[in-house]
Amino acid sequence: MNLNIGQNEKEQLLVSNIWLQMSWTDVNLTWNSSDYGGLTSLRIPSSRIWKPDLLLYNSADPRFDSTYPTNLVVQSNGSIFYLPPGVFTSTCKIDITWFPFDDQLCKLKFGSWSHDMSQVDLDVISNQGDLSTYIENGEWILLGILGRRNKVLYRCCADPFTDVTYTIHIRRRTLYYGINLIIPCLIISSMTLLGFTLPPDSGEKLTLGVTILLSMTVFLLQLTETLPATSDTVSAIATYFASIMLMVAFSVVMTVVVLNFHYKSSEVHELNPLMKKVILQWLAFILNVKRPGAVKPPDRSNRFTSKVYTINGDGIPIPLSPQNQCQNCFTVNNSSLPNLAYPRHPHQVCSCCRKSYPVNGDCLNEEESLMRNFHDKIDSLPGPTVSQSVLAQHQVSRQAKHCACHGKQLDDILNEIQYMTNRLRKEDQVIEILDDWKFAAIVIDRLCFVMFSTFSIISSSICFMSAPHLIV
Structure with a gap:
């Protein structure tokens, strides 16, 4: 034969x-x-x-x-x-x-x-x-x-x-099938791992995953045309292709999850405490993922204590007397903000500033203090006249009126400062929430990279090492 x-x-x-x-x-x-x-x-x-x-x-x-x-x-x-x-x-x-x-x-x-x-x-x-x-x-x-x-x-x-x-x-x-089926499949499956290293901001993360999935579909169709249509057994290469295709499909799903985390809006909801503990702490520590350096928000409670401000209201300047620094120092009492002191200079505080002038709208304490200062000045003069006394009393009355007027203006200014402070604090909270979502996306990306790398290596090893022979 x-x-x-x-x-x-x-x-x-x-x-x-x-x-x-x-x-x-x-x-x-x-x-x-x-x-x-x-x-x-x-x-x-x-x-x-x-x-x-x-x-x-x-x-x-x-x-x-x-x-x-x-x-x-x-x-x-x-x-x-x-x-x-x-x-x-x-x-x-x-x-x-x-x-x-x-x-x-x-x-x-x-x-x-x-x-x-x-x-x-x-x-x-x-x-x-x-x-x-x-x-x-x-x-x-x-x-x-x-x-x-x-x-x-x-x-x-x-x-x-x-x-x-x-x-x-x-x-x-096996040379023909190794060159035309197995090696391209290994290369395409490795591209899936590269997709998890691509930054979400690039805009091509999901496109790469879908393209790889379509490529695997083409190779699976080519394999189907070669093998007989039998249900008795499933070939090892078909099982390997199916597992890789399943991995690629799952990688596309995880890419959608990562993009959803990365572009999560803070107005929807923030990361719950359990996810924070599991993803941001445990997984980040296990996978050795370092959180990007976040800028620590400045302490806004004492930001006004060491600066000099000239406050104008309706074109009328607050009178600052160079001879008496007590008139240039105000301690503002407000229940929603800490005490804000406005000295003319942070290092020029006289002994009389120990007595504060609370601004509460009526300025009665300020008027009494001004009258007390007026009488002290009159007593120190060698021979005060009636006209000087009247003039001094008129000056004190005018300063009291100015104080009452500027006290209301200071309340309005403090309300505006409070609004801006709350807004900045809210913006800091929003940034912190968004940073949590983005860091969670980075951790999930790293987790998927490790998982799919391990799965690809194990599946390839099982498929090829269990074969009766590799190269003929």
Whole structure:
């Protein structure tokens, strides 16, 4: 049996070019060679003499018998040698469990169709096929051919039939599939990991994940066109592709979650305490993710205590007396803000400033203080006149009126300062909430990178290390 093979995996067919070698003895075809001038052999057409109806039982050819009728070589002693070539198409059940690292066993069953064992008894010439004329195949490696004689009793007949079955052992070459399927799949799956290192602000994070998913779909379709449509087993490469595709699809989902965290609005809700503890503390510590440096908000409680302010209201300046610094120092009592002191200079505070002038709208305390200062000044003069006393009293009254007027203006100014302070404090809180969401997105990105890297390495190792062979 000489053999050249080719396989149609999609249809689970084996196409082989076989030269059958058959020999038998016919006692009716003997002669004495000396009576015929030393003639020892004859070439007789196959249609002129009897030959066994030997057929391929598992043939898938529409003609069923694919042999070419050649001449038979008849010897003078009655032995007949028949060598019909044929291109046989036979069924071969493909086991795709370890595709493309698989071995296949295909059988060729030859036997007489109408003669039982009592009439035609078949036997093998050799247990091994003759591979002297075998031509190497680019996709398959022929490991061996084993022939065996079988005796089978069918329900139709009383006597058993004999057949000769040849088992062809072939192994697939993996270079083609490694270059065109496996390596591109590994590269594409690694691109999934790069997607988790892409900043969310780039705007291409989700696009990359969807593109990788579509690429994996194309490779899966290419694999589907190669393998037979069978549900008996699932190939290792199909399982690997499905796992990688599932990983890519899940990475797209996690990318959506990361983008949702990154662009979360603070007006919706803030990160709950449990998520803060799990993501921002535990996972960040385990994954060694450092939080970006946040700017600490300044202390706004004493921001006005060491600065000098000139406050104007309706175009009327607050009178500041260079001779008496007590008139330039105010202690503002307000329930919603801390005490704010406004000295003319932070280091020029006289002894009389120890007595504060609360601004409450009516300035009665200020007027009493001014009157007290007025009487002290009058007593210090050597000879005060009536006009000087009246003038001083008029000046004190005018300063009291100014104080009452500016006290209301200071209340309005303090309300504005309180509004601005609350607004700045709220902005700081909003920034802190947004920073929490963005940092949570960074931690989830790192977690997905570690998880998918581990999954990719483990799945690839299991798929390739459990294969019977890798490179052929």
